[in-house]
Amino acid sequence: xxxxxxxxxxxxxxxxxxxxxxxxxxxxxxxxxxxxxxxxxxxxxxxxxxxxxxxxxxxxxxxxxxxxxxxxxxxxxxxxxxxxxxxxxxxxxxxxxxxxxxxxxxxxxxxxxxxxxxxxxxxxxxxxxxxxxxxxxxxxxxxxxxxxxxxxxxxxxxxxxxxxxxxxxxxxxxxxxxxxxxxxxxxxxxxxxxxxxxxxxxxxxxxxxxxxxxxxxxxxxxxxxxxxxxxxxxxxxxxxxxxxxxxxxxxxxxxxxxxxxxxxxxxxxxxxxxxxxxxxxxxxxxxxxxxxxxxxxxxxxxxxxxxxxxxxxxxxxxxxxxxxxxxxxxxxxxxxxxxxxxxxxxxxxxxxxxxxxxxxxxxxxxxxxxxxxxxxxxxxxxxxxxxxxxxxxxxxxxxxxxxxxxxxxxxxxxxxxxxxxxxxxxxxxxxxxxxxxxxxxxxxxxxxxxxxxxxxxxxxxxxxxxxxxxxxxxxxxxxxxxxxxxxxxxxxxxxxxxxxxxxxxxxxxxxxxxxxxxxxxxxxxxxxxxxxxxxxxxxxxxxxxxxxxxxxxxxxxxxxxxxxxxxxxxxxxxxxxxxxxxxxxxxxxxxxxxxxxxxxxxxxxxxxxxxxxxxxxxxxxxxxxxxxxxxxxxxxxxxxxxxxxxxxxxxxxxxxxxxxxxxxxxxxxxxxxxxxxxxxxxxxxxxxxxxxxxxxxxxxxxxxxxxxxxxxxxxxxxxxxxxxxxxxxxxxxxxxxxxxxxxxxxxxxxxxxxxxxxxxxxxxxxxxxxxxxxxxxxxxxxxxxx
Amino acid sequence: xxxxxxxxxxxxxxxxxxxxxxxxxxxxxxxxxxxxxxxxxxxxxxxxxxxxxxxxxxxxxxxxxxxxxxxxxxxxxxxxxxxxxxxxxxxxxxxxxxxxxxxxxxxxxxxxxxxxxxxxxxxxxxxxxxxxxxxxxxxxxxxxxxxxxxxxxx
Numbered sequence: 057x058x059x060x061x062x063x064x065x066x067x068x069x070x071x072x073x074x075x076x077x078x079x080x081x082x083x084x085x086x087x088x089x090x091x092x093x094x095x096x097x098x099x100x101x102x103x104x105x106x107x108x109x110x111x112x113x114x115x116x117x118x119x120x121x122x123x124x125x126x127x128x129x130x131x132x133x134x135x136x137x138x139x140x141x142x143x144x145x146x147x148x149x150x151x152x153x154x155x156x157x158x159x160x161x162x163x164x165x166x167x168x169x170x171x172x173x174x175x176x177x178x179x180x181x182x183x184x185x186x187x188x189x190x191x192x193x194x195x196x197x198x199x200x201x202x203x204x205x206x207x208x209x210x211x212x213x214x215x216x217x218x219x220x221x222x223x224x225x226x227x228x229x230x231x232x233x234x235x236x237x238x239x240x241x242x243x244x245x246x247x248x249x250x251x252x253x254x255x256x257x258x259x260x261x262x263x264x265x266x267x268x269x270x271x272x273x274x275x276x277x278x279x280x281x282x283x284x285x286x287x288x289x290x291x292x293x294x295x296x297x298x299x300x301x302x303x304x305x306x307x308x309x310x311x312x313x314x315x316x317x318x319x320x321x322x323x324x325x326x327x328x329x330x331x332x333x334x335x336x337x338x339x340x341x342x343x344x345x346x347x348x349x350x351x352x353x354x355x356x357x358x359x360x361x362x363x364x365x366x367x368x369x370x371x372x373x374x375x376x377x378x379x380x381x382x383x384x385x386x387x388x389x390x391x392x393x394x395x396x397x398x399x400x401x402x403x404x405x406x407x408x409x410x411x412x413x414x415x416x417x418x419x420x421x422x423x424x425x426x427x428x429x430x431x432x433x434x435x436x437x438x439x440x441x442x443x444x445x446x447x448x449x450x451x452x453x454x455x456x457x458x459x460x461x462x463x464x465x466x467x468x469x470x471x472x473x474x475x476x477x478x479x480x481x482x483x484x485x486x487x488x489x490x491x492x493x494x495x496x497x498x499x500x501x502x503x504x505x506x507x508x509x510x511x512x513x514x515x516x517x518x519x520x521x522x523x524x525x526x527x528x529x530x531x532x533x534x535x536x537x538x539x540x541x542x543x544x545x546x547x548x549x550x551x552x553x554x555x556x557x558x559x560x561x562x563x564x565x566x567x568x569x570x571x572x573x574x575x576x577x578x579x580x581x582x583x584x585x586x587x588x589x590x591x592x593x594x595x596x597x598x599x600x601x602x603x604x605x606x607x608x609x610x611x612x613x614x615x616x617x618x619x620x621x622x623x624x625x626x627x628x629x630x631x632x633x634x635x636x637x638x639x640x641x642x643x644x645x646x647x648x649x650x651x652x653x654x655x656x657x658x659x660x661x662x663x664x665x666x667x668x669x670x671x672x673x674x675x676x677x678x679x680x681x682x683x684x685x686x687x688x689x690x691x692x693x694x695x696x697x698x699x700x701x702x703x704x705x706x707x708x709x710x711x712x713x714x715x716x717x718x719x720x721x722x723x724x725x726x727x728x729x730x731x732x733x734x735x736x737x738x739x740x741x742x743x744x745x746x747x748x749x750x751x752x753x754x755x756x757x758x759x760x761x762x763x764x765x766x767x768x769x770x771x772x773x774x775x776x777x778x779x780x781x782x783x784x785x786x787x788x789x790x791x792x793x794x795x796x797x798x799x800x801x802x803x804x805x806x807x808x809x810x811x812x813x814x815x816x817x818x819x820x821x822x823x824x825x826x827x828x829x830x831x832x833x834x835x836x837x838x839x840x841x842x
Numbered sequence: 843x844x845x846x847x848x849x850x851x852x853x854x855x856x857x858x859x860x861x862x863x864x865x866x867x868x869x870x871x872x873x874x875x876x877x878x879x880x881x882x883x884x885x886x887x888x889x890x891x892x893x894x895x896x897x898x899x900x901x902x903x904x905x906x907x908x909x910x911x912x913x914x915x916x917x918x919x920x921x922x923x924x925x926x927x928x929x930x931x932x933x934x935x936x937x938x939x940x941x942x943x944x945x946x947x948x949x950x951x952x953x954x955x956x957x958x959x960x961x962x963x964x965x966x967x968x969x970x971x972x973x974x975x976x977x978x979x980x981x982x983x984x985x986x987x988x989x990x991x992x993x994x995x996x
Contacts, residue, residue, distance in 0.1 A: 067934050067935055067937065068934070068937065070942075071933070071934040071939060071942075072926075072934065073942075074939055074942030074945050075917075075926065075930040075933050075934055075939065075942075075945060075946075075949065076877070076917065076918065076920075076921055076926070076930065077875070077876070077877015077878070077916065077917030077918045077946050078877065078918075079877070079942045079943075080876075081876075081879070081943065083876075083880075084870075084876035179860075179862075254978055255941070255943075255978055256879075256881040256882075256887060256889055256941070256943045256944045256976065256977070256978050256979075257879070257881070257941065257943040258880075258881070306941075306942065307941065308879070308941045308942065308943030308944075309940070309941040309943060309978050309979055311978070339880075341883050342881065342882040342883050342884065342887075343883070561941055562940035562941030562942070562979045563940070564940070728937045729937065731937075731984075732937045732940055732979075732980060732983075732984055733940075735980055735981035735982075735983040735984065736940065736978070736979045736980050736981045737981075738981055739978075739980075739981030739982065740978070740981075763882070763884055763886070764882050764884060764886035764887060764976070765884065765886060769976055769978065770981075770982075771972065771973055771975075771976060771982075772968070772969040772970075772972035772973070772975075772977075772982040772985070772986060773969045773970055773972070773973060775969075775981060775982055775983075777965065777983050777986065778981070778983055801981070
């Protein structure tokens with residue numbers, strides 16, 4: 057290994073351009089003769105469109121086109137799709153309502169796209185949009201997911217009870233039998249609050265049509281440009297793939313919300329063609345992000361745990377209503393099913409698990425993957441139940457967990473997953489030590505003397521990353537394969553370009569992927585460049601989400617590097633006139649066993665391109681290899697987070713005093729970057745627990761939390777510095793032993809906070825977000841009772 | 843359209859702007875200084891922070907026409923002769939950024955904090971002073987460390 061290889065704590069290569077203000081995000085790109093799109097959005101949650109009169113808007117200054125759903129239908133622009141098929145318990149396929157890129161006949165949520173104005177300037181487009189006259193007949197909106205099945209109002213005509221599917225996983229009879237004989241049952245009603253992802257870069261798109269080539273280019277804020285191209289080609293029908301180039305340049309955060317294919321991207325492409333090929337650009341205002349980015353979470357759950365006399369978990373039963381919003385977004389159906397119920401075993405040996413999920417339509421923005429996607433919801437259910445059960449049984453929460461931990465691997469859970477490696481005792485024990493758990497009682501007493509309530513809460517979470525192999529996810533209903541591709545191009549001077557189907561929008565791939573190359577080829581980081589985010593450069597790729605870029609994306613690079621090394625060895629053998637079997641490769645040099653013959657990697661690369669010293673009938677000139685890698689299993693990162701907090705009962709203010717996280721991500725490529733991922737995940741999880749919640753008005757379906765003044769994301773002062781530790785069990789499902797680190801904090805944190813807060817307040821249940829008002833009311837109620 | 847002239851990153855610039863043109867739009871669209879970002883349009887997130895006459899200002903909430911004669915410094919103006927500013931270096935060294943979108947605003951705010959609070963900054967001070975800047979990636983942990991380290995080298 058080099059000092060810039062795997063495990064090295066090196067600063068990021070990509071940082072320089074960002075700290076100099078030279079990043080290149082979509083909105084920074086300007087094309088000649090560009091025009092501006094502005095979307096007219098629905099002011100109603102649910103309404104029939106009686107008529108749209110665009111006459112005045114079309115005649116307004118600077119306007120080039122005003123397009124509606126009728127125009128899209130006439131031009132045969134297809135709708136958006138959901139790529140994961142779920143079947144209900146009765147065997148019927150999920151009920152998918154149409155998802156046109158501009159509304160047809162009805163609008164289904166506040167912010168739904170009604171029309172687009174394309175004009176010479178943004179101001180012209182906005183002014184003209186005000187001249188569009190839409191006649192609506194308002195309909196009763198369906199807002200509360202719990203009431204959706206019984207609502208007289210239907211989001212999609214013909215989809216009865218507003219129900220997408222009624223799905224189940226696990227063995228009902230087996231679970232029921234355990235509950236019938238349980239010594240103790242712990243039951244909780246849990247609302248997993250609806251969140252709005254809020255990457256700080258708003259979504260943006262530039263569509264450009266080339267009349268001469270009959271081809272399109274789309275610049276977009278995407279986590280997976282090839283998937284966007286596939287959907288816009290194969291389903292929307294804009295153009296065949298070889299006639300559509302999708303570029304996702306620097307992207308300012310995604311957190312899932314930029315996985316999906318959105319109407320605006322499609323409309324910018326189509327509009328460019330409609331106006332004769334001038335580029336059409338659009339950048340969301342923050343209020344549009346709130347209204348029309350896919351939201352996350354939003355589960356209404358009843359969950360119960362059956363325990364025997366020894367405090368051992370015997371069974372878990374869960375019923376969840378999952379709000380899908382008004383339309384099924386790209387991967388929406390997979391989130392509350394295969395990414396949720398399959399993780400309900402947590403870190404525990406649970407003989408029987410049964411889960412039912414009813415997915416419903418409501419007149420709200422579509423709900424899809426948000427950091428963790430289903431897994432935070434699962435961990436929240438399990439860890440709230442476990443903590444509550446331990447308290448009810450008066451068993452120390454750490455001891456309760458130990459009693460139920462899985463200790464043998466591989467471990468087959470009752471809900472599909474086969475955990476392959478882990479050491480849950482190790483992460484819990486290390487976390488207790490780092491958190492100075494022994495000192496907690498003294499700190500609590502000290503808080504008490506100051507009139508404060510101190511609490512501590514655990515979250516021993518699990519997640520599944522690197523979703524794979526492709527055949528397995530295909531059998532569960534996924535419409536695509538979840539492998540990754542890579543190409544390694546070695547230049548004649550020995551520098552290397554890595555082309556990857558992963559996409560970096562903050563994860564630091566330009567550094568970590570280069571570290572792998574540095575490690576394997578013994579060259580410096582500065583000799584490696586990583587290319588991603590352009591479908592004309594990278595052949596294909598599935599993109600970045602669910603912490604798959606390390607476990608899957610880097611494994612593809614590793615496989616390509618194997619091929620590079622194998623070919624370079626052949627070349628080196630010929631040049632050094634040795635048998636291939638006698639050639640060794642170490643620290644960037646090829647040597648011949650038992651001799652002093654030696655060639656640096658760069659010399660071999662040059663020899664491969666010069667092609668003077670080997671028979672080209674046997675060995676092709678050049679040094680470039682590609683690989684597609686499909687893992688053998690998911691990976692299972694896990695760990696223990698401990699939150700210690702203090703409540704001021706007078707104001708309801710919560711101060712997080714200490715945060716300890718011990719995670720097992722398998723092999724760490726760059727600890728500096730991994731720590732950053734954990735920090736960010738915790739912050740978002742704390743946000744969910746304490747401050748963030750999307751609220752729609754129950755009567756009107758208007759989004760009440762539509763700006764940063766209403767939707768409260770954690771600021772620096774709301775968070776502490778974090779104490780991190782790691783344990784390492786290697787994942788056997790990929791060659792590098794990696795597991796993934798992007799979601800861990802967001803998965804673990806909400807339960808840790810709420811377990812600590814209920815501990816501090818001495819209450820059994822508390823809703824998220826536990827805002828000062830919620831906390832103050834709970835504290836006041838408790839004080840009154842005392 | 844009224845003409846406006848100001849000094850940006852040490853150079854005299856001028857342009858015709860509409861009365862409603864915001865400083866951030868003038869910087870991004872007319873001067874092509876795209877390092878200053880717009881994250882929220884409501885002066886909450888701080889991604890658009892620049893220095894106007896030495897003070898941190900949210901450029902999404904200031905009219906370009908109101909900055910006539912002012913001295914404006916953007917993120918592009920910090921590195922001198924190819925050498926990064928100590929605050930920029932500190933962000934890189936301490937992994938104070940991930941997606942990079944809020945970063946220019948964080949760095950410009952950091953310079954304002956140092957100007958007002960000095961070069962020896964406590965964690966508490968930095969966290970409090972960052973109330974006008976939102977980062978969604980880092981959880982602030984490394985931003986706080988970066989600002990403390992950068993300040994100590996100024």
